[in-house]
Amino acid sequence: MQSQVEGIVIRTMPYGETNKIVTLFTKEAGKITCMARGAKKPASRLAAITQVFTHGTFSIYKGRGMGTLQAGDPLESLRHIREDIMSTAYASYVTELIDRLTEQDEPQPVIFDMLYQALHAIDEGYDPEAITLFVEWKMLQQAGLTPTLHQCANCGATEGEFAFSFQELGFLCHRCFHIDRYIIRLSPALVKLIRTFYFVPIERVGSLTLKKESKSLLKQIVRTIYEEKAGIRLKSRKFLEQLERTPEFLPKKEELPKDE
Numbered sequence: 001m002q003s004q005v006e007g008i009v010i011r012t013m014p015y016g017e018t019n020k021i022v023t024l025f026t027k028e029a030g031k032i033t034c035m036a037r038g039a040k041k042p043a044s045r046l047a048a049i050t051q052v053f054t055h056g057t058f059s060i061y062k063g064r065g066m067g068t069l070q071a072g073d074p075l076e077s078l079r080h081i082r083e084d085i086m087s088t089a090y091a092s093y094v095t096e097l098i099d100r101l102t103e104q105d106e107p108q109p110v111i112f113d114m115l116y117q118a119l120h121a122i123d124e125g126y127d128p129e130a131i132t133l134f135v136e137w138k139m140l141q142q143a144g145l146t147p148t149l150h151q152c153a154n155c156g157a158t159e160g161e162f163a164f165s166f167q168e169l170g171f172l173c174h175r176c177f178h179i180d181r182y183i184i185r186l187s188p189a190l191v192k193l194i195r196t197f198y199f200v201p202i203e204r205v206g207s208l209t210l211k212k213e214s215k216s217l218l219k220q221i222v223r224t225i226y227e228e229k230a231g232i233r234l235k236s237r238k239f240l241e242q243l244e245r246t247p248e249f250l251p252k253k254e255e256l257p258k259d260e
């Protein structure tokens with residue numbers, strides 16, 4: 001059976017001398033894995049279309065077992081992601097997170113849209129660290145974690161000062177601070193920011209300028225939730241953290257190849 005899907009390449013793995021196993025996140029069918037025969041050969045017509053972060057339409061033949069990628073047409077290249085090492089690292093982190101938290105052959109159009117929006121925003125030069133935070137906070141639900149962020153997780157109050165509690169998985173108001181010894185106190189701006197990351201679609205945010213310390217704290221909170229509540233630690237995180245720690249070794253934006 002032949003099918004046509006729109007998707008984004010989220011992972012590839014060499015298979016044998018010349019083949020690649022390609023994982024696509026598709027609009028129609030969610031995550032699917034297929035064999036791209038000959039795609040490792042540079043001259044193959046499948047070589048370009050099976051690059052990670054490529055968004056395109058793919059023809060897949062499915063008999064028994066794994067499908068075979070017959071052909072593909074790029075819809076766009078998202079090439080800026082690959083030209084900038086920070087963008088590549090964040091985009092890899094986003095795709096790995098989505099890969100880890102989704103099952104094969106389960107249509108998830110909302111996650112497809114989010115992946116598409118996130119990669120686009122990174123490609124267009126929005127702060128990749130902020131875009132990654134959007135994805136991390138939103139994907140908590142997919143990991144079975146639903147933090148209480150619209151009110152106090154203990155008493156339901158919506159007014160007052162708030163702190164984040166890992167124990168309660170959500171906000172606590174100042175009246176309830178005493179029930180958790182390890183709360184993280186939050187300014188009203190940080191409370192608002194967490195709600196934005198969790199509730200507001202990426203495309204509705206536009207350009208958001210965030211302080212370095214705010215991003216660090218919100219990243220630390222969300223990654224701790226994944227680790228402690230779901231046991232999830234991503235491989236690409238280590239690389240990302242090395243880059244974040246040593247920005248002086250990175251090429252500056254103006255030194256990167258330009259294309260007009």
Ligand SMILES: [Zn+2]
Pocket residue numbers: 152153154155156157172173174175176
């Ligand atoms: Zn309360």
